[in-house]
Amino acid sequence: MIKTAETSPIQADKITIAYGDFVLLKDLDFKVNKHDVFIIMGGSGCGKSSLLRVLTGLQNPSGGEVFINGTNFTKAEETAKNDIMKKCGILYQSGALFSSMTLAENIALPLQQYTDYSPSLISELVSFKLALVGLAGFEEFYPSEISGGMKKRAGLARALALDPEIVYFDEPSAGLDPISSKLLDDLIIDLNRSLGTTIVVVTHELSSIFAIGTNSIFLDGETKSIIAGGNPNDLLRNPPNETVRRFLTRGEK
Amino acid sequence: MTIAYKADRQHMEITLSGDYLSFSDEEIRQKLFADLKNKRPATIVLNGQELGQWDSTLAVVLFEVIKFAQKHSLHIDLSGLPENLRHFLDLAFAVDRKPEATKLSRLPFLEAIGSKTLDIYHSSRKGSAFIKQVLISILKGLSGKAVMRRIDFYFAMEDASYKAIAIVSLVSFMVGLILAFVGAIQLKTFGAQIYVSSLVAIAMTRIMGAIMVGIIMAGRTGASYAATIGSMQVNEEIDALKTMGISATDFLVLPRITSLLLTIPFLTILADAMGIIGGGAVGVFMLGISPHEYWTYTWNALSLDNFLVGIFHGFVYGFVIAVCGCYYGIYCGRNADSVGLATTKAVVSAIVWMIVLTGIITFLLEVVGL
Ligand SMILES: Nc1ncnc2c1ncn2[C@@H]1O[C@H](COP(=O)(O)OP(=O)(O)O)[C@@H](O)[C@H]1O
């Protein structure tokens, strides 16, 4: 297996994403460091979700490669790919909980699939993960019986089931009230601090970006490339160009 | 990987050393908790100076220990744990929100029977209320006061008319064929095989044509009504209708029920004809009856009474199928399986009601002498 000299959790090497003839993003190079809370930002439709799908292996890039912990994820065999995917948790925009299963069953699923833990350990782990996201006692509830914010947190509990090294979030604050959204941001920071989990967040919620981001890239739909990167607070202080400045200041002239 | 601990009534010291990754040793875990329960030490001290790598499997053990301590008001000292592990555990206790509504547990046997009986009572009330609404809707529709999209009605008409012709024809043809075969076995022993034609003609027109159409339409049309309306329920579309002040019965049920009531007599006539043709095929090709003779006996056996009784059955079945399909669609739950469940219930209950009503109608017709 090819190892890069210094293995960072995620490294994108000349990633190009296209749908048919329509090139969305071209030759993206970036690196996510260990313990980063890495923000992917940019206007609507610039390809943030598509990039996330590429990083998580749900979609192949039209060009370039993704390295996860130094392993070429894009070119990996099916089994190697699965091993890598196991180490990544994903929180989908809507939570993507299986609606015919209780929260406990949802979270137990990856544990049953990938570990040989006893049922009692699994159920303890499930309760623990639910407690982590502030949903202690909701084991027997169905997704339809809880609110949107709770669904996202339950989705996070499922994403955390296998103690992933990297957790991806697609627009975690979309559709949440400010308090739930803050709660989720706090959770992200806490996970990052206590477990050292590397975190990648797609968002355009400014308050989140400044509160949690330690590193970032800014995607631009027009040039189909990364036009800025680094700590969001630094970017706000010294915006490298007008697009980034307007984005980070909510369009102030 | 093991968890070392010393314990007496006063004091328990748990020492963690080395790595705890995928720590799933049931024995150690069970023994630890058994001792914890027996001794119930006044203070518990966690010692993690030599702790290496860990994951949730260790955290969950500590989580349970802390929960135990909290429940029995024991003093627990976590200061010996590494900062990040402590932080992680804090997180689990931070927002310990209990669910507002606790879930129902399994009911004791007698209560379960009672609650089932109440369920049946409530659902039969719900069902009859629904049928009343449907009848009101139909009256409103007849007087042109119901809000219903014409396109919905056309789609439902299309679905219940020419799209059903092929399957209705095939099935009734086969049923006619089978009836003729079975009848011929007996009638042949008397040399009366010519009466196969009368048998088929009477059976098809009076009941079999309508029943076959009913079963086919319950399976294809009733099921699709339940699935379509059910997924609208899941999507909260029906709530949206209600808040716009539009009656779901007028808007969704009326076009479906009227189109089925309008098409089902024609489908029944088609089924009758195809069944007779199927019987004729057996009569002519297997029993050697001449087509002319077969037709003459068929014609003599046909009666307007039987024909109208068949059509009447068709109407009843159409009503039952549309009502069951729409009812289970509208009262569909909100889960992913709800739609599947609604569809199954719609088909099964439509067929059961069809059979039950056929029994009742047959009895009543017998009484009035038809
Ligand atoms: N499966 C697809 N097929 C074709 N075009 C797509 C597909 N998915 C996304 N796109 C296009 O890619 C663009 C970016 O989509 P997306 O990655 O969802 O952007 P973002 O998440 O930044 O809003 C959109 O203009 C969309 O039309």
Ligand SMILES: [Mg+2]
């Ligand atoms: Mg998106």
